[in-house]
Amino acid sequence: MIARTADVRYAAPAPRRLRPRQLAPPGLVAGMLAFAGLPLYIHVPRYFSLEIGFDLGVLGAVLLASRALDSVQDPFIGRLADRSPGRRELWVLAAGCLLAGGFALLFAPPGWGEPLARLAAGLVAAFTGFSALQIALYDHGLAQAATAGGGHTRIALWREAGGLAGICLAALAPAALGPIVGASLGYTGYAAVFALFALAALASMRGRWRTSAKSPFTGRFGRAVRAPGVAPMLAFGFLNSLPVAVTSTLFLFFVADILLAEAHAGFMLVAFFAAAAAAAPAWARAAGRFGRKPALTAGMSLSVAAFLWAYVLGAGDVSAFYAIAAVSGAGLGADMTLTPAMLAARIRGGGAQVFSLWTFLQKSALAVAAGVALTVLGMAGYEPGVADGDALRALAAGYALVPSGLKLLAMAALWLFVTDRGDRE
Secondary structure, rough: OEEOOOEEEEOOOOOOOOHHHHHHHHHHHHHHHHHHHHHHHHHHHHHHHHHHHOOHHHHEEEHHHHHHHHHHHHHHHHHHHHHHHHHHHHHHHHHHHHHHHHHHHHHHOOOOHHHHHHHHHHHHHHHHHHHHHHHHHHHHHHHHOOOOOOOHHHHHEEEEHOOOOHHHHHHHHHHHHHHHHHHOHHHHHHHHHHHHHHHHHHHHHHOOOOOOOOOOOOOOOOHHHHOOHHHHHHHHHHHHHHHHHHHHHHHHHHHHHHOOHHHHHHHHHHHHHHHHHHHHHHHHHHHHHHOOHHHOOOOOOOHHHHHHHHHOOOOOOOHHHHHHHHHHHHHHHHHHHHHHHHHHHOOOHHHHHHHHHHHHHHHHHHHHHHHHHHHHHHOOOOOOOOOOHHHHHHHHHHHHHHHHHHHHHHHHHHHOOOOOOOOOO
């Protein structure tokens, strides 16, 4: 039987279980993208300011412009993807070349080329390739679920677990490569390792790329978003991403100035993401037994408890914060595994466009959180490295209490506006 909705045809086969050999290659691509994402957002500013000696004012302006372009281009990339489903292999190859080429420009040796041109061209190429691959990967997950007659949670589990493993590798790689190739070439070595990683990941998917559309989806965003449950999930996803965005923005400041443990920051990040990866299978099993909404609520509640605990910490509470990193990371595992699965289960056409809007909202949350949180802390008198009591209390509240409040607000929105729709499959 064939059901037709919004110019897209879907098969309705008998449900069957996807095998690990079908799920592992997309997880490897997700790991590759995560391995690329961390340095793009964290290491590029440090590399160009310290190793290349780039002017901070110009650096900030180029980063701001490139990230603005990165956010607004996602819906256009998604629309183009939906209009050309038969060219997905070519699409992925072009996106991979853009991402690898951008990396090569950004992390080439310090004396190579004109820095401003390298920075601008490298960021645009890398962000565009990253977004195109990410959207294609999510759309492939929709196609796998359509072929199998369900399994959104399991598909998301393998994909997001791969991404979390990639983040952990990305956090450790610069420190591991530095002693081998030297500090100034550590990031160049990272780019070389990434190129090999990207080649292996994309080769594992050769001939496997599918799209959720059998024919081009010619409708506009409105038609895709009006499918039952899609718009509430998009709104919830944005609201639920704000707490993580705030804590990500303030994490290094909290560790350095509240805990006085800056040397532990990298290992704490690894503990956080490793816990998320380890907990993800448990959340998937809980979703299968109790439903995605109750399982996601439990994970969100765990995050709230962890960050309320963080508020009472002070100088030297390193062990306690490692525990908080592990607990909050376990809560993040529920967010990363279950929310995209819940969105995927509601999409009825225009999958690439819907997921491009999803990524746009996630990036917008990060921008909003960074702008508002840092501005408010500045108004409260906080300066990094300055031990002012009132300002440090404002930092602690911003890192722990504000995300807890936002998380509780997101939990309320989940139960008030997101209706159940196949949330056990």
